[in-house]
Amino acid sequence: MEAVHTGSGSVEGPRLPGPGGTEAPARPPPQQVVSALLAAMEDISARKPEVRPPPDDSPQQKLRTLARLAAESPNAVLRLDTAGTVLYANPAAAPFLAASGAAEGRRVPAGWAALIRETCDFGIARSEEIEVGGAFYDVTFAPVPEDGYVNVYAQDITRRRRAEDAAREASRTLLRSLEQTIAMVARAVEKRDPSTSGHQQRVALIAVAIAAEMGLAPERSEGLRLAATIHDIGKLHTPAELLIRPGKLMALELELIRQHPVTGYEIVKDVDFPWPVAQMVLQHHERMDGTGYPQGLEGEEILLEARILAVADVVDGLSMHRPYRPALGVEAALQEIERMRGRWLDAQAVDACLRLYRERGFAPPPA
Ligand SMILES: [Fe+2]
Numbered sequence: 001m002e003a004v005h006t007g008s009g010s011v012e013g014p015r016l017p018g019p020g021g022t023e024a025p026a027r028p029p030p031q032q033v034v035s036a037l038l039a040a041m042e043d044i045s046a047r048k049p050e051v052r053p054p055p056d057d058s059p060q061q062k063l064r065t066l067a068r069l070a071a072e073s074p075n076a077v078l079r080l081d082t083a084g085t086v087l088y089a090n091p092a093a094a095p096f097l098a099a100s101g102a103a104e105g106r107r108v109p110a111g112w113a114a115l116i117r118e119t120c121d122f123g124i125a126r127s128e129e130i131e132v133g134g135a136f137y138d139v140t141f142a143p144v145p146e147d148g149y150v151n152v153y154a155q156d157i158t159r160r161r162r163a164e165d166a167a168r169e170a171s172r173t174l175l176r177s178l179e180q181t182i183a184m185v186a187r188a189v190e191k192r193d194p195s196t197s198g199h200q201q202r203v204a205l206i207a208v209a210i211a212a213e214m215g216l217a218p219e220r221s222e223g224l225r226l227a228a229t230i231h232d233i234g235k236l237h238t239p240a241e242l243l244i245r246p247g248k249l250m251a252l253e254l255e256l257i258r259q260h261p262v263t264g265y266e267i268v269k270d271v272d273f274p275w276p277v278a279q280m281v282l283q284h285h286e287r288m289d290g291t292g293y294p295q296g297l298e299g300e301e302i303l304l305e306a307r308i309l310a311v312a313d314v315v316d317g318l319s320m321h322r323p324y325r326p327a328l329g330v331e332a333a334l335q336e337i338e339r340m341r342g343r344w345l346d347a348q349a350v351d352a353c354l355r356l357y358r359e360r361g362f363a364p365p366p367a
């Protein structure tokens with residue numbers, strides 16, 4: 001509030017020098033009268049910064065905040081100290097704690113304690129899939145090193161895990177029945193030519209071993225194994241007398257036998273494999289220099305799996321007894337693929353095959 005002076009004579013005038021330089025005697029000041037007072041008030045509290053008490057960031061307050069936020073969460077939320085003692089657990093964590101034998105004020109299982117120490121040491125959050133009492137949890141450990149505790153968020157993923165396991169098992173069952181069907185077809189092919197009994201199974205073993213030696217991914221070599229197991233399926237259509245007849249074949253007869261990759265392709269092409277099995281069957285007699293059949297493909301135009309299959313097929317074909325010649329034996333077969341290396345057969349597949357037999361002691365079951 002401020003006072004406002006009104007009226008006249010509120011200010012005393014200056015003193016004037018008198019005659020002769022002497023100061024004139026002072027006149028008595030006029031009577032000062034305050035005749036009125038005005039007061040104005042304005043609310044300025046909005047312009048002033050609000051004065052609040054300093055925030056409470058004590059561990060106890062943080063714990064209360066966490067408890068308020070996590071009370072209704074469907075996921076388990078816990079706070080643990082670095083020794084693994086449970087400082088807080090929300091209601092959703094109750095079954096989780098019961099299964100692990102922990103409780104508020106008690107320590108979590110030893111396996112957890114190690115994870116918590118590791119999390120605190122590195123100071124970064126980490127997630128683990130943990131099985132507790134037959135249930136699976138996706139658990140995230142989030143350290144708060146400055147306050148010396150770890151927040152734990154656990155989501156029950158048991159149903160998802162069980163669904164994934166069921167899907168994997170169904171897929172394995174499907175693959176097993178597919179393999180059994182393929183093995184049955186392979187036996188049907190070989191029944192028509194007893195001298196080739198077990199040929200496709202052995203070629204599959206050799207081809208997969210070569211693929212592994214070359215570092216082919218296991219999922220890819222699974223397709224190679226299936227293709228190798230039925231690579232001569234087209235011979236179902238070849239007259240049996242041509243397959244078992246000793247002696248040299250006429251050009252036309254040879255042509256009929258050479259139809260088997262195409263016939264095999266026709267049989268397999270509509271089966272919905274996750275690998276190009278029909279193409280592997282079609283290309284297993286192609287040669288690197290383009291002199292193979294049926295398409296005369298060259299080099300990398302031929303699928304890698306088909307190039308591996310060709311090496312395995314030649315090794316086993318030469319090793320086994322045929323109606324028109326005796327078995328040459330493995331060493332002679334290896335020398336033959338060495339001779340064909342690069343020109344007819346893929347050089348890396350041949351090298352891998354030679355390493356397998358000569359250095360790693362590989363030996364498929366005898367013919
Ligand atoms: Fe063949």
Ligand SMILES: [Fe+2]
Pocket residue numbers: 199203231232313317
């Ligand atoms: Fe073959």
